[in-house]
Every structure is written in C-alpha cells, then in structure tokens.
Amino acid sequence: MKYILLFAFAIITITSCQKKTENTTSQLRIDINYKVDDVPLFKDTMRYLNNAGDFYSVTRLEYYISDIVLHNANGDDYKSEQIQYVNAFTQATNQLVLDAVPNGTYTSFSCKIGLTAAKNLSNTLPNTSENVNMAWPDMMGGGYHFLKLEGHIATAAGDMGYAMHLGTDVGLVNCSVNKDIVISREIPNYLLTMNINEWYRSPNLYSIYFDGNHTMSSPALMTKIAANGYNIFTIE
Amino acid sequence: MIKMFCIMRVSKGGIFILLLLYISIIILGCKQNKNLDLPAINTGLTPYEIKYPNYIPIINMPSDNPLSFEGVALGRKLYYDPILSNNGKSCSSCHEKATAFTTFAANAIPHINEAWNNVFLWRGGIEGTLEDAMYFEVNEFFATDISKLNSDAEYKMLFKNVYNIEEISQTDIAKALAQYLRSLVSLNSTFDQYLQKKTMLTASELNGLYIFNSEKGECFHCHSLGLFQDNSFHNIGIDSIFEGVNMGRFMVTADLADMGKFKTPTLRNVALTAPYMHDGRFQTLEQVVEQYNSGVKKSSTLDPIMAKPSFEHGLQLTPQEKIDLISFLHSLTDTSFINNANH
Numbered sequence: 001m002k003y004i005l006l007f008a009f010a011i012i013t014i015t016s017c018q019k020k021t022e023n024t025t026s027q028l029r030i031d032i033n034y035k036v037d038d039v040p041l042f043k044d045t046m047r048y049l050n051n052a053g054d055f056y057s058v059t060r061l062e063y064y065i066s067d068i069v070l071h072n073a074n075g076d077d078y079k080s081e082q083i084q085y086v087n088a089f090t091q092a093t094n095q096l097v098l099d100a101v102p103n104g105t106y107t108s109f110s111c112k113i114g115l116t117a118a119k120n121l122s123n124t125l126p127n128t129s130e131n132v133n134m135a136w137p138d139m140m141g142g143g144y145h146f147l148k149l150e151g152h153i154a155t156a157a158g159d160m161g162y163a164m165h166l167g168t169d170v171g172l173v174n175c176s177v178n179k180d181i182v183i184s185r186e187i188p189n190y191l192l193t194m195n196i197n198e199w200y201r202s203p204n205l206y207s208i209y210f211d212g213n214h215t216m217s218s219p220a221l222m223t224k225i226a227a228n229g230y231n232i233f234t235i236e
Numbered sequence: 237m238i239k240m241f242c243i244m245r246v247s248k249g250g251i252f253i254l255l256l257l258y259i260s261i262i263i264l265g266c267k268q269n270k271n272l273d274l275p276a277i278n279t280g281l282t283p284y285e286i287k288y289p290n291y292i293p294i295i296n297m298p299s300d301n302p303l304s305f306e307g308v309a310l311g312r313k314l315y316y317d318p319i320l321s322n323n324g325k326s327c328s329s330c331h332e333k334a335t336a337f338t339t340f341a342a343n344a345i346p347h348i349n350e351a352w353n354n355v356f357l358w359r360g361g362i363e364g365t366l367e368d369a370m371y372f373e374v375n376e377f378f379a380t381d382i383s384k385l386n387s388d389a390e391y392k393m394l395f396k397n398v399y400n401i402e403e404i405s406q407t408d409i410a411k412a413l414a415q416y417l418r419s420l421v422s423l424n425s426t427f428d429q430y431l432q433k434k435t436m437l438t439a440s441e442l443n444g445l446y447i448f449n450s451e452k453g454e455c456f457h458c459h460s461l462g463l464f465q466d467n468s469f470h471n472i473g474i475d476s477i478f479e480g481v482n483m484g485r486f487m488v489t490a491d492l493a494d495m496g497k498f499k500t501p502t503l504r505n506v507a508l509t510a511p512y513m514h515d516g517r518f519q520t521l522e523q524v525v526e527q528y529n530s531g532v533k534k535s536s537t538l539d540p541i542m543a544k545p546s547f548e549h550g551l552q553l554t555p556q557e558k559i560d561l562i563s564f565l566h567s568l569t570d571t572s573f574i575n576n577a578n579h
Contacts, residue, residue, distance in 0.1 A: 161543025
C-alpha cells in the first residue's frame with residue numbers, strides 16, 4: 001500500500017510540472033513587406049509611377065502601426081494593444097509578433113497607421129535611437145509623426161523632393177483588409193504587404209507634383225492621403 | 237524527496253498532514269525560477285551610470301564593456317597620452333575640450349553624446365558601436381604600437397584592474413577609449429533646464445525655438461529635439477556640384493543616391509564649435525542661418541525636406557527672426573560640459 005502511494009506521488013510530481021499545452025491560442029507573426037503595384041520597393045531608385053503620373057523614388061518610409069484587430073464573424077474580435085515603430089528599410093522593425101491569438105477563423109484584419117488621440121502624447125513612447133525623429137513638434141500639436149514617406153519625383157526642372165508626413169487627428173489612417181485569416185499552430189505567419197501606389201490612388205487621386213509635395217502643414221492634404229491609406233495593405 | 241517519505245514512519249492520521257505538505261511542495265516547486273541569471277561578478281569596479289531625461293533616446297550599452305569609473309579614467313588617460321600614436325600626437329592634440337572636442341584644422345563632429353551614435357564621421361565611414369569607432373582610431377588612424385603600452389607598468393596595472401587581462405590589445409584600448417567617450421555627456425544646457433522647468437527662455441530664444449521646431453524652419457526634422465542629430469545623412473543644399481571632399485557619403489558607399497550627403501551633426505554646444513559644416517566653410521552661425529534662409533541649392537539628391545517650397549524660395553526669415561534662431565542655438569551651450577574637470 002505504502003509503495004503504491006509513493007508511486008502515485010512520484011507520477012503526480014513528475015507530471016504536475018509539465019507545461020500546459022492547450023492549443024487554444026497561437027502566436028502569430030506578421031511580416032511586413034512593400035511593393036509598388038507589382039514590383040518590389042527598393043530604396044532610392046527613381047523608377048516608380050503612380051496613377052497621377054508622378055515618376056518617383058522612396059528614400060524614407062517610417063510609421064507607427066497600432067490598434068491591430070482581427071475581426072471574427074461572431075464578434076469575438078482579437079485586439080492587440082501593441083504599438084510598433086516600423087522602418088521599411090530596417091528589416092527587424094518589419095516583424096509584428098502577436099502573442100496568444102485565439103485560434104479560429106477571422107474574417108478581416110484592421111489596424112491604424114498612427115496613434116489615436118489618447119495615445120498620441122509627446123514623450124510617452126519608448127524613445128529609441130531608431131524612432132528619435134518621429135516626434136511631432138509640440139507647437140504643431142505634439143505627439144508623433146504617424147507616417148514619413150519621403151523621396152524624389154522627376155520634374156522638367158530636375159528631381160524634386162517630396163515629404164508626405166502625417167500626424168495629428170486628421171492624419172490618422174484606418175487600414176482594413178477583408179480576408180479570411182486562419183489562426184492555428186500550423187499557420188504561424190502571414191505576410192502583410194503595403195502597396196505604395198495606394199497612397200496616391202483612391203478615393204483621392206493625388207499628384208505629388210500638382211497637389212503638393214509637402215503635407216505636414218496642410219490638414220487638407222493630410223486628410224486626402226490618410227483616406228487613401230484605407231486599403232494600403234493586402235494579406236497573404 | 238521521495239526517499240524522505242520512505243524513511244518516515246507514516247501513521248494513518250499523519251497521512252493527511254503529509255499530503256498537505258506534499259501538495260504545497262509541488263505548488264512551490266513548480267514556480268518558475270526567475271532568478272536563473274547569475275549575479276554580475278563583483279569586479280570591485282565602481283559602476284558609472286549615465287542619467288538622462290525622457291526626451292533623450294535609450295542608450296544601447298554593450299554588455300561586454302560595462303561603464304565604470306575606473307574604465308572611464310583609463311580611457312581619459314589614454315585620450316590625453318601621445319603613447320597611442322607614433323608621431324607624438326594624442327587624441328587631444330586635435331580634439332580640444334574648450335571647443336567641445338571638435339578640431340579646427342579639419343572640422344570634426346564634436347565629441348558630444350557619442351554614446352547615442354551608431355554612425356560616425358561626416359561621411360559615416362564607421363558604422364556600429366563606439367567600440368568599433370575607437371578600434372578604427374587605434375588600429376587604422378593611429379596604428380597604435382601595443383608593445384609600448386605592454387611595457388608600461390602603470391598601464392598594465394590599470395588594464396588588469398579594469399579588464400582583468402595580462403596583455404593589452406588594440407581592442408582593449410578601444411574599449412577603454414569608448415568608455416571615456418561615452419562619459420562625455422552634455423545634457424545641461426539652458427535649453428535642457430528650460431525643458432526641465434528649472435529656468436525660462438528669453439522671448440527671443442523662445443521664438444527661435446518656435447522657428448526651429450516648426451514648419452517655419454524645419455530644423456527639427458534632422459536636428460531632432462533632444463540629441464539634435466538623427467544618426468542619418470542628408471544633402472542640405474550647400475552645393476549643387478559635388479567634387480572632392482564635398483561628395484560626402486558617396487565616397488563611402490559609391491552609391492550615386494548618397495552624393496553630397498553628410499551626417500547631421502549635433503547642435504549641442506554649436507556656439508563653441510565654429511567653423512561649421514564638414515569643410516568648415518562657414519565661420520559664424522549668422523552665415524549658417526543665411527545659408528538655410530536663402531542659399532539652398534538644388535540637385536538630384538537634395539533632401540526632400542529641403543525641397544519644400546519655403547526652402548526653395550527662401551525661408552523668408554526677418555532680421556529679427558534670424559537673431560532669434562541664433563539665440564536659440566546659443567541656448568544649447570552647456571558650460572558645465574566644457575568646464576567639467578573629469579572630461
């Protein structure tokens with residue numbers, strides 16, 4: 001009797017320390033990449049054409065991504081509190097890792113480029129050497145740049161720079177992708193692709209040359225660009 | 237633990253107590269051990285801490301070269317000692333403290349807050365940590381003869397104390413120099429005191445800050461508030477034709493897209509670091525401000541920020557606004573930095 005008891009204890013001892021492996025949630029990795037319609041984005045090469053006819057290059061693409069939501073048909077949305085700084089040309093910043101996403105099938109993905117007013121406060125995000133120049137000056141409303149998209153366009157008078165900067169409430173970009181997304185341990189990652197040409201396409205056809213090559217001081221221009229960001233992403 | 241149960245004489249009534257004990261052992265025993273990291277070996281060195289406010293980015297401190305008072309002092313001794321070179325020069329022969337360690341002959345970016353840098357030199361010839369930069373100085377620039385240090389009893393003792401080594405290598409010298417340079421922190425200017433609500437700026441300085449930190453002047457886009465630099469390269473339109481040293485980062489990368497780009501220098505202590513720009517072409521801040529106000533030259537690599545209509549057609553600053561911008565730049569002077577006896 002004593003030995004049976006001891007044996008049972010031993011079994012319990014051994015098994016009790018094992019990690020619980022219930023397969024109800026999974027870690028999801030989203031890799032972000034960039035293209036211009038069908039071609040990949042390369043830094044600093046003057047070779048892209050948007051719908052408004054600008055021939056352009058991209059020298060800088062930095063942004064904050066926040067409010068990531070996976071929408072579920074029965075309303076069980078997965079919401080992430082994560083705020084991530086992304087620099088298109090710095091590989092490590094282009095990996096989003098979402099922990100403990102409940103397994104299942106989601107019907108769409110949404111996120112914001114930028115920060116909602118409550119989170120858009122100066123000196124509140126971790127200040128790293130990479131994102132040091134994302135601050136939006138206090139005298140212009142404070143908080144952070146949501147997006148910095150810079151480069152050059154070709155003009156008759158030679159190359160001219162452009163800087164599409166978004167910030168403050170009017171510059172907040174709501175992004176959405178309708179796509180069935182299956183979360184399970186077998187499918188650990190998805191690819192999120194930003195198509196740069198969408199920034200200039202619809203609903204507001206935007207010409208960098210004619211509409212304006214700098215947006216920062218113009219709420220009207222920021223509003224246009226921000227609206228175009230709605231379907232900037234696709235997911236595979 | 238199981239053995240313990242065996243030798244115990246278990247009475248029937250005692251079994252419940254035992255069970256309870258057992259369960260609590262299991263529960264306690266299953267707690268994850270969070271203190272697996274061994275405590276840092278006590279080297280007897282005094283840790284040197286760099287304190288900085290929240291408007292300054294987090295420092296990336298290499299784990300294999302922790303700052304200590306002893307390490308910083310060793311680095312400082314090396315910095316001022318011609319033993320490192322073969323021509324009688326020390327680092328300090330060119331980099332002078334009174335001018336925040338810039339050099340007059342060939343205008344260097346001053347040694348201010350280098351702890352936050354990840355690219356060095358005007359053209360970014362060195363990328364990486366301060367240790368990497370110092371290795372370049374010791375190995376390539378000075379071609380330091382380590383036998384001289386290894387036959388110096390005092391240096392042997394000091395290096396043994398800080399790095400626990402018998403033989404001094406160029407890497408060790410670089411590490412010690414990096415510790416010293418990392419200690420050169422300037423975050424106590426009038427402007428810092430203003431941000432920390434310890435002092436007021438004058439009306440002129442305040443207006444200068446407004447111009448600097450808004451679309452009126454656009455300066456903040458590259459000289460980001462805080463470090464006043466961005467670890468990045470820009471063509472700001474001081475030239476439109478690029479020859480010789482003015483080719484900038486192109487000389488390092490051979491990429492035409494880098495033509496005429498230079499590293500953004502910090503503007504901390506800028507009132508002390510004349511002449512200005514990579515080639516020292518401007519003698520005064522008045523000339524620099526006038527360059528930004530009306531002298532921006534176009535070229536295909538001109539920074540997008542500088543292609544704003546306001547730059548192209550001139551910032552249109554009034555004489556008073558130029559004075560204000562310059563008085564703001566003067567508020568970035570940190571006299572405690574250059575008067576610090578430990579530097």
